[in-house]
Amino acid sequence: DIQMTQSPSSLSASVGDRVTITCRASQGISNSLAWYQQQPGKAPRLLVYGASSLQSGVPSRFSGSGSGTDYTLTISSLQPEDFATYYCQHYSGTLIFTFGPGTKVDIK
Amino acid sequence: EVQLVQSGAEVKKPGESLKISCKGSGYRFTAYWIAWVRQMPGKGLEWMGTIYPGDSDTRYCPSFQGQVTISVDNSISTAYLQWSSLKASDTAMYYCARQGGSGTLDYWGQGTLVTVSS
Numbered sequence: 001d002i003q004m005t006q007s008p009s010s011l012s013a014s015v016g017d018r019v020t021i022t023c024r025a026s027q028g029i030s031n032s033l034a035w036y037q038q039q040p041g042k043a044p045r046l047l048v049y050g051a052s053s054l055q056s057g058v059p060s061r062f063s064g065s066g067s068g069t070d071y072t073l074t075i076s077s078l079q080p081e082d083f084a085t086y087y088c089q090h091y092s093g094t095l096i097f098t099f100g101p102g103t104k105v106d107i108k
Numbered sequence: 109e110v111q112l113v114q115s116g117a118e119v120k121k122p123g124e125s126l127k128i129s130c131k132g133s134g135y136r137f138t139a140y141w142i143a144w145v146r147q148m149p150g151k152g153l154e155w156m157g158t159i160y161p162g163d164s165d166t167r168y169c170p171s172f173q174g175q176v177t178i179s180v181d182n183s184i185s186t187a188y189l190q191w192s193s194l195k196a197s198d199t200a201m202y203y204c205a206r207q208g209g210s211g212t213l214d215y216w217g218q219g220t221l222v223t224v225s226s
Binding site: 032034036038043044045046049050053055087089091094095096097098099100101102 | 141143145152153154155158167169203205207208210211212213214216217218219
Protein backbone atom coordinates (compact mmCIF):
# COMPACT_ATOMS: atom_id res chain seq x y z
CA ASP A 1 0.00 0.00 0.00
CA ILE A 2 1.16 3.53 -0.76
CA GLN A 3 1.62 5.73 2.28
CA MET A 4 1.51 9.53 2.21
CA THR A 5 3.41 11.81 4.57
CA GLN A 6 3.29 15.59 4.88
CA SER A 7 5.66 18.15 6.31
CA PRO A 8 5.49 20.14 8.35
CA SER A 9 2.56 18.93 10.43
CA SER A 10 1.86 22.53 11.35
CA LEU A 11 3.25 25.96 10.67
CA SER A 12 2.65 29.52 11.76
CA ALA A 13 2.74 32.27 9.17
CA SER A 14 1.68 35.86 8.64
CA VAL A 15 -0.61 37.37 6.04
CA GLY A 16 1.43 37.95 2.90
CA ASP A 17 3.92 35.16 3.60
CA ARG A 18 4.86 32.55 1.02
CA VAL A 19 4.03 29.11 2.35
CA THR A 20 5.16 25.72 1.05
CA ILE A 21 3.80 22.36 2.17
CA THR A 22 5.42 19.10 1.13
CA CYS A 23 3.84 15.73 0.52
CA ARG A 24 5.82 12.54 -0.01
CA ALA A 25 4.56 9.18 -1.27
CA SER A 26 6.15 5.88 -0.27
CA GLN A 27 6.55 5.08 -3.98
CA GLY A 28 6.15 6.92 -7.26
CA ILE A 29 2.57 7.98 -7.93
CA SER A 30 2.82 9.49 -11.41
CA ASN A 31 1.27 12.85 -10.48
CA SER A 32 -1.94 11.20 -9.24
CA LEU A 33 -2.03 13.70 -6.42
CA ALA A 34 -4.56 16.22 -5.18
CA TRP A 35 -4.52 18.92 -2.53
CA TYR A 36 -7.50 19.87 -0.37
CA GLN A 37 -8.12 22.75 2.00
CA GLN A 38 -10.28 22.32 5.09
CA GLN A 39 -11.25 25.44 6.98
CA PRO A 40 -12.36 24.94 10.60
CA GLY A 41 -15.85 23.48 10.80
CA LYS A 42 -16.19 23.10 7.03
CA ALA A 43 -16.02 20.34 4.48
CA PRO A 44 -12.78 19.90 2.53
CA ARG A 45 -12.40 21.75 -0.77
CA LEU A 46 -10.42 20.55 -3.79
CA LEU A 47 -7.60 22.95 -4.68
CA VAL A 48 -5.26 21.08 -7.04
CA TYR A 49 -5.49 17.86 -9.02
CA GLY A 50 -3.01 16.03 -11.21
CA ALA A 51 -0.29 17.50 -8.96
CA SER A 52 -0.34 20.90 -10.65
CA SER A 53 -3.76 21.68 -12.19
CA LEU A 54 -5.76 24.29 -10.36
CA GLN A 55 -9.40 23.43 -9.72
CA SER A 56 -11.87 25.89 -11.22
CA GLY A 57 -12.51 28.85 -8.93
CA VAL A 58 -9.36 28.41 -6.84
CA PRO A 59 -7.28 31.59 -6.51
CA SER A 60 -4.08 31.70 -8.53
CA ARG A 61 -1.97 32.24 -5.40
CA PHE A 62 -2.26 28.46 -4.93
CA SER A 63 -0.01 26.25 -7.02
CA GLY A 64 1.07 22.65 -7.01
CA SER A 65 4.19 21.00 -8.33
CA GLY A 66 6.26 17.86 -8.08
CA SER A 67 6.77 14.46 -9.61
CA GLY A 68 7.62 10.91 -8.67
CA THR A 69 7.34 10.72 -4.90
CA ASP A 70 7.68 14.38 -3.88
CA TYR A 71 5.05 17.08 -4.28
CA THR A 72 4.49 20.60 -2.98
CA LEU A 73 1.62 23.01 -2.48
CA THR A 74 2.63 26.66 -2.47
CA ILE A 75 0.59 29.65 -1.39
CA SER A 76 2.35 32.66 -2.86
CA SER A 77 0.87 35.30 -0.55
CA LEU A 78 -1.08 33.98 2.42
CA GLN A 79 -4.51 35.54 2.92
CA PRO A 80 -6.65 35.49 6.10
CA GLU A 81 -9.02 32.92 4.60
CA ASP A 82 -6.10 30.55 3.91
CA PHE A 83 -5.59 29.68 7.55
CA ALA A 84 -6.76 26.08 7.43
CA THR A 85 -5.58 22.50 7.30
CA TYR A 86 -4.24 21.18 4.01
CA TYR A 87 -4.31 17.54 2.94
CA CYS A 88 -2.62 15.83 0.06
CA GLN A 89 -4.27 12.77 -1.42
CA HIS A 90 -3.16 10.04 -3.79
CA TYR A 91 -5.81 8.50 -5.99
CA SER A 92 -5.16 5.25 -7.79
CA GLY A 93 -6.65 3.79 -10.94
CA THR A 94 -8.31 1.14 -8.80
CA LEU A 95 -10.25 3.84 -6.96
CA ILE A 96 -8.19 3.71 -3.79
CA PHE A 97 -7.77 7.06 -2.08
CA THR A 98 -5.02 7.72 0.46
CA PHE A 99 -4.88 10.98 2.36
CA GLY A 100 -1.83 12.51 3.98
CA PRO A 101 -2.05 13.37 7.69
CA GLY A 102 -2.57 17.08 7.06
CA THR A 103 -0.71 20.34 7.62
CA LYS A 104 -2.29 22.98 9.80
CA VAL A 105 -1.52 26.57 8.84
CA ASP A 106 -2.26 29.07 11.57
CA ILE A 107 -1.63 32.70 12.30
CA LYS A 108 1.76 33.74 13.67
CA GLU B 109 -25.09 23.71 -9.66
CA VAL B 110 -23.68 20.47 -8.30
CA GLN B 111 -24.77 19.84 -4.72
CA LEU B 112 -24.45 16.99 -2.26
CA VAL B 113 -26.77 17.37 0.71
CA GLN B 114 -26.31 15.04 3.65
CA SER B 115 -28.75 14.00 6.34
CA GLY B 116 -28.66 15.59 9.77
CA ALA B 117 -26.66 14.84 12.88
CA GLU B 118 -27.35 11.61 14.74
CA VAL B 119 -26.94 10.55 18.36
CA LYS B 120 -27.02 6.81 18.89
CA LYS B 121 -26.21 4.21 21.52
CA PRO B 122 -23.62 1.46 21.07
CA GLY B 123 -25.11 -1.54 19.30
CA GLU B 124 -27.75 0.47 17.43
CA SER B 125 -27.98 0.57 13.65
CA LEU B 126 -27.79 3.69 11.50
CA LYS B 127 -28.10 4.74 7.88
CA ILE B 128 -27.04 8.23 6.77
CA SER B 129 -27.69 9.70 3.36
CA CYS B 130 -26.19 11.92 0.68
CA LYS B 131 -28.47 13.36 -2.02
CA GLY B 132 -26.91 14.55 -5.25
CA SER B 133 -28.35 17.18 -7.55
CA GLY B 134 -27.28 19.36 -10.45
CA TYR B 135 -25.56 16.56 -12.36
CA ARG B 136 -26.24 13.06 -13.71
CA PHE B 137 -26.10 11.10 -10.47
CA THR B 138 -25.51 7.71 -12.10
CA ALA B 139 -22.42 8.88 -14.00
CA TYR B 140 -20.08 9.70 -11.11
CA TRP B 141 -18.61 7.66 -8.28
CA ILE B 142 -19.55 8.76 -4.73
CA ALA B 143 -17.05 8.36 -1.90
CA TRP B 144 -17.48 8.38 1.87
CA VAL B 145 -14.80 9.94 4.08
CA ARG B 146 -14.51 9.75 7.87
CA GLN B 147 -13.04 12.43 10.10
CA MET B 148 -12.75 11.51 13.75
CA PRO B 149 -12.72 14.37 16.28
CA GLY B 150 -9.57 16.46 15.84
CA LYS B 151 -8.14 14.03 13.29
CA GLY B 152 -7.50 13.80 9.57
CA LEU B 153 -9.46 12.48 6.62
CA GLU B 154 -9.89 8.75 5.98
CA TRP B 155 -11.33 7.29 2.79
CA MET B 156 -13.89 4.61 3.64
CA GLY B 157 -15.21 3.45 0.31
CA THR B 158 -16.67 4.41 -3.05
CA ILE B 159 -19.72 3.41 -5.07
CA TYR B 160 -20.64 3.85 -8.71
CA PRO B 161 -24.39 4.50 -8.86
CA GLY B 162 -24.56 3.37 -12.48
CA ASP B 163 -24.05 -0.28 -11.55
CA SER B 164 -23.58 -0.22 -7.76
CA ASP B 165 -19.94 -1.33 -8.12
CA THR B 166 -18.51 -0.67 -4.64
CA ARG B 167 -14.94 -0.54 -3.36
CA TYR B 168 -14.06 -0.45 0.33
CA CYS B 169 -10.92 0.59 2.14
CA PRO B 170 -9.69 -2.60 3.86
CA SER B 171 -9.95 -0.86 7.24
CA PHE B 172 -13.70 -0.40 6.76
CA GLN B 173 -14.58 -3.57 4.85
CA GLY B 174 -17.22 -5.46 6.83
CA GLN B 175 -17.73 -2.54 9.22
CA VAL B 176 -20.02 -0.44 7.02
CA THR B 177 -22.19 -0.84 3.94
CA ILE B 178 -22.40 1.65 1.08
CA SER B 179 -25.44 1.65 -1.20
CA VAL B 180 -27.44 3.86 -3.54
CA ASP B 181 -31.04 4.52 -4.55
CA ASN B 182 -30.89 6.00 -8.03
CA SER B 183 -34.62 6.78 -8.05
CA ILE B 184 -33.91 9.57 -5.56
CA SER B 185 -30.24 10.23 -6.46
CA THR B 186 -29.11 9.28 -2.98
CA ALA B 187 -26.14 7.38 -1.61
CA TYR B 188 -26.09 5.78 1.83
CA LEU B 189 -23.62 4.74 4.48
CA GLN B 190 -24.89 2.32 7.09
CA TRP B 191 -23.83 0.49 10.22
CA SER B 192 -25.53 -2.58 11.68
CA SER B 193 -24.04 -2.21 15.15
CA LEU B 194 -22.43 1.09 16.12
CA LYS B 195 -19.47 1.43 18.46
CA ALA B 196 -18.31 4.45 20.41
CA SER B 197 -15.30 4.57 18.08
CA ASP B 198 -17.67 5.32 15.17
CA THR B 199 -18.16 8.81 16.61
CA ALA B 200 -17.01 11.09 13.80
CA MET B 201 -17.99 13.47 11.05
CA TYR B 202 -18.81 11.64 7.82
CA TYR B 203 -18.56 13.31 4.43
CA CYS B 204 -19.76 12.17 1.05
CA ALA B 205 -17.97 13.47 -2.01
CA ARG B 206 -18.32 13.14 -5.77
CA GLN B 207 -15.43 11.73 -7.74
CA GLY B 208 -15.07 14.05 -10.71
CA GLY B 209 -13.56 13.56 -14.12
CA SER B 210 -10.04 14.13 -12.82
CA GLY B 211 -10.45 11.21 -10.43
CA THR B 212 -10.39 13.47 -7.41
CA LEU B 213 -13.17 14.45 -5.01
CA ASP B 214 -14.48 17.64 -6.56
CA TYR B 215 -17.72 18.25 -4.67
CA TRP B 216 -18.37 17.50 -1.02
CA GLY B 217 -21.42 17.27 1.18
CA GLN B 218 -21.66 19.38 4.31
CA GLY B 219 -20.96 16.40 6.57
CA THR B 220 -23.04 14.34 9.00
CA LEU B 221 -21.93 14.21 12.62
CA VAL B 222 -22.51 10.82 14.20
CA THR B 223 -22.18 10.56 17.98
CA VAL B 224 -22.28 7.14 19.62
CA SER B 225 -22.53 7.22 23.38
CA SER B 226 -24.21 5.23 26.10
